[in-house]
Amino acid sequence: xxxxxxxxxxxxxxxxxxxxxxxxxxxxxxxxxxxxxxxxxxxxxxxxxxxxxxxxxxxxxxxxxxxxxxxxxxxxxxxxxxxxxxxxxxxxxxxxxxxxxxxxxxxxxxxxxxxxxxxxxxxxxx
Amino acid sequence: xxxxxxxxxxxxxxxxxxxxxxxxxxxxxxxxxxxxxxxxxxxxxxxxxxxxxxxxxxxxxxxxxxxxxxxxxxxxxxxxxxxxxxxxxxxxxxxxxxxxxxxxxxxxxxxxxxxxxxxxxxxxxxxxxxxxxxxxxxxxxxxxxxxxxxxxxxxxxxxxxxxxxxxxxxxxxxxxxxxxxxxxxxxxxxxxxxxxxxxxxxxxxxxxxxxxxxxxxxxxxxxxxxxxxxxxxxxxxxxxxxxxxxxxxxxxxxxxxxxxxxxxxxxxxxxxxxxxxxxxxxxxxxxxxxxxxxxxxxxxxxxxx
Numbered sequence: 060x061x062x063x064x065x066x067x068x069x070x071x072x073x074x075x076x077x078x079x080x081x082x083x084x085x086x087x088x089x090x091x092x093x094x095x096x097x098x099x100x101x102x103x104x105x106x107x108x109x110x111x112x113x114x115x116x117x118x119x120x121x122x123x124x125x126x127x128x129x130x131x132x133x134x135x136x137x138x139x140x141x142x143x144x145x146x147x148x149x150x151x152x153x154x155x156x157x158x159x160x161x162x163x164x165x166x167x168x169x170x171x172x173x174x175x176x177x178x179x180x181x182x183x184x185x
Numbered sequence: 186x187x188x189x190x191x192x193x194x195x196x197x198x199x200x201x202x203x204x205x206x207x208x209x210x211x212x213x214x215x216x217x218x219x220x221x222x223x224x225x226x227x228x229x230x231x232x233x234x235x236x237x238x239x240x241x242x243x244x245x246x247x248x249x250x251x252x253x254x255x256x257x258x259x260x261x262x263x264x265x266x267x268x269x270x271x272x273x274x275x276x277x278x279x280x281x282x283x284x285x286x287x288x289x290x291x292x293x294x295x296x297x298x299x300x301x302x303x304x305x306x307x308x309x310x311x312x313x314x315x316x317x318x319x320x321x322x323x324x325x326x327x328x329x330x331x332x333x334x335x336x337x338x339x340x341x342x343x344x345x346x347x348x349x350x351x352x353x354x355x356x357x358x359x360x361x362x363x364x365x366x367x368x369x370x371x372x373x374x375x376x377x378x379x380x381x382x383x384x385x386x387x388x389x390x391x392x393x394x395x396x397x398x399x400x401x402x403x404x405x406x407x408x409x410x411x412x413x414x415x416x417x418x419x420x421x422x423x424x425x426x427x428x429x430x431x432x433x434x435x436x437x438x439x440x441x442x443x444x445x446x447x448x449x450x451x452x453x454x455x456x457x458x459x460x461x462x463x464x465x466x467x468x469x470x471x472x473x474x475x476x477x478x479x480x481x482x483x484x485x486x487x488x489x490x
Binding site: 155159170 | 203204212213216275337341351352395396406407410414417418421423467471474480481484485
């Protein structure tokens, strides 16, 4: 949340600063959408001074909505990660040891051998 | 008392969980058929030989007792095959092999007892059709075994992969087990070429290689399990912790030694030597298997005591 506020603050301050520094009639804003359309209005130097402050708040509202999503997302995983670490280092429980004991089981019987294949049969070679 | 109950429970669980290969019955039947071919042939050959003796004035020894013994052995083999009793099958086969050799010795001895050239000539001529029958009979038996062998080894590979998956899912290093299974895949590929030769010697080479691979897989499984379990035991509060770790270290050393002595080779240069090495490796390994399985009891005892 701090990052979001900071970003908004920086944007707001920069808008105010640049808005004041430039002469009236020159746009400080990026040439996009509604903002670009608003740029066309200031050249009328004859227009009353009160009209200008009405248009600037409109410009400030647009950047406020856009950066919300990317700023909020990275904050959540940072909180969850440290909670998982202590679970891994816990000692083996008795239930785990029983499961571990079950792994110590190997067949002891021999597989089928080759009995019968080399038995000699009588023949005239006697 | 508590320890005895625990021991009984562990023993019962071990028995109930013992894996059996579904193709064992088929394998035993195929081997029974092969033995039956030999006994049928021997009986007919001895009868033919007696006929040659009568026709050529040569005395021939009474072989009825030998044939009777072989028939009894064959009945025992058949019974064991029907019951899929591998142990009894092996015992009966051993007895049958011994009686076959006894008969062969008697025939060779009798050949020097008042025989003439006409007699030998008669035997040589008359045994040819019998030998053709024997070859055909053996061929049929080997075809049975060809089919059964593929199922038998295929089942073993599937079982081995299940064991690998179990350890792998826990994070154990199963590289050694995987390597043995890769060799078993090669063995499966070699089944058809070996049976195509129709030579018992070629098939026997498959048997020898198979026996060694089963042994090595179990060795690698023990190593993977020990390697995985050691840090967990070290961190545990098991009261037998020190004893278990000592046993695992000693066992690991013995397994490594046996592995180096029983290295696998897909090429069988000398069947007698390979078979003898298998015999010795299995004899040594049986104790290692028992020691490995005893660790289960040590862990459980350390939890509950």
